[in-house]
Amino acid sequence: MTTAYVLQAEDVAIHYGGVKALDGVELTLKKGQIRGLIGPNGAGKSTVIDAITGRRRLTRGRVLLDGEDVSALGAVERRQRGLSRSFQRTSIFSGMTVRRQVELASHQMGMADSGADADAVLEELDLARLSCMVAEDLGYGEQRRLDLALALVGRPKLLMLDEPMAGLSVKESHDLARHLQALTSRWEVSVLLVEHDMDVVFGISDAITVFELGRVIASGDPASVRSDARVREAYLGSAA
Ligand SMILES: Nc1ncnc2c1ncn2[C@@H]1O[C@H](COP(=O)(O)OP(=O)(O)OP(=O)(O)O)[C@@H](O)[C@H]1O
Numbered sequence: 001m002t003t004a005y006v007l008q009a010e011d012v013a014i015h016y017g018g019v020k021a022l023d024g025v026e027l028t029l030k031k032g033q034i035r036g037l038i039g040p041n042g043a044g045k046s047t048v049i050d051a052i053t054g055r056r057r058l059t060r061g062r063v064l065l066d067g068e069d070v071s072a073l074g075a076v077e078r079r080q081r082g083l084s085r086s087f088q089r090t091s092i093f094s095g096m097t098v099r100r101q102v103e104l105a106s107h108q109m110g111m112a113d114s115g116a117d118a119d120a121v122l123e124e125l126d127l128a129r130l131s132c133m134v135a136e137d138l139g140y141g142e143q144r145r146l147d148l149a150l151a152l153v154g155r156p157k158l159l160m161l162d163e164p165m166a167g168l169s170v171k172e173s174h175d176l177a178r179h180l181q182a183l184t185s186r187w188e189v190s191v192l193l194v195e196h197d198m199d200v201v202f203g204i205s206d207a208i209t210v211f212e213l214g215r216v217i218a219s220g221d222p223a224s225v226r227s228d229a230r231v232r233e234a235y236l237g238s239a240a
Contacts, residue, residue: 003067006031006157006190012051012061021047022214025061029158032184034191036201036222039211040235045194048211049160052192053085054078066157080109084156086147086164098122098138099131102149109154121152124187125179141172145179152183159183160192165200173197177204202226210235 009027013020022044029035037045050056052063054075062071070078093101102121106114122128125145130138135146144164151159161180165173177200183189195201201208201222208225210218212235218228225231 003064004030005064006033006066007052007192008064008067009048009052010062010064012048012063013059014047014051014056015059020214022051025051025211025214025216027209027216027219029190029192031157031190032188033206034180034184034193034204036205036208037192037194037211038196038198038201038208038235039217042213043211044214045211046162047214049085049162049192049194052158052160053083079154079156082155082157083160084151084154084158085160085162086151093135095134095136097132097134098127098146098149101135101146102153105150106153111154114153117153117155121149124152124183125149126175141168141175144168144172144176148176148179152187152189155187156189158190158192160194162194163196164193165195165197173200180204 005028007029009025012022012025014022025048037048039045047056051058054073058071062069064070065081065083070081099118099122103114103118106117111117122131125148127145127149130142135143138146164176168176180191181204184191193201193205205222207220208222209216210225210231217234218225218231
């Protein structure tokens with residue numbers, strides 16, 4: 001089926017007993033688009049990522065990738081189909097060289113030429129010059145870029161990032177944001193970005209979805225979301 005959307009989440013609900021972590025969530029993402037997901041703590045942003053990756057079973061609704069319903073597939077099958085997430089350092093084997101890690105991840109993804117795939121990813125993220133270093137000797141910002149590199153092997157269609165800027169300096173955040181924007185245009189990767197740094201979210205997102213108590217309360221381009229009265233009241237406050 002041909003569709004304009006890389007991702008469609010339709011009426012997605014995840015309930016934990018009486019807790020409605022998500023309820024009736026609708027979300028779309030076009031090719032090469034960055035969509036920021038924002039909302040107060042506990043609003044359901046991480047649960048949305050878990051629902052899309054297949055880490056959590058849906059109570060209701062469905063998730064479509066390029067028009068295909070992937071709701072019944074497990075996380076590994078979804079990754080093979082191009083749905084990738086970054087895991088924030090947990091994926092890093094500290095004693096292995098940067099290139100070896102990325103090549104291994106690419107091999108696990110079944111890439112025919114995992115060396116070439118690894119080199120392309122490292123080049124794109126400005127990590128090629130650090131290829132021979134072991135991960136534990138990298139600076140924090142570089143480790144986060146390596147984490148992103150591992151999520152990019154196999155050329156995913158959709159990349160989901162949960163607070164990628166956490167713990168980074170302003171300069172490191174700026175660099176990472178620049179890399180994300182470059183990726184979306186050069187590699188045509190679509191990005192779902194959960195991030196508390198509002199300057200980053202409003203600076204690089206094409207669209208923003210705002211959550212509150214497991215529901216979408218606003219969705220649109222950054223300017224319209226920023227001026228939405230309900231969003232300002234619920235989340236952004238006078239700082240917006
Ligand atoms: N395994 C679970 N069992 C029960 N409730 C859960 C579980 N996981 C999440 N929740 C609840 O679901 C709701 C949404 O949580 P979630 O972590 O998705 O929010 P969030 O927007 O990502 O928050 P934060 O910005 O603090 O990371 C919260 O009320 C949370 O307590």
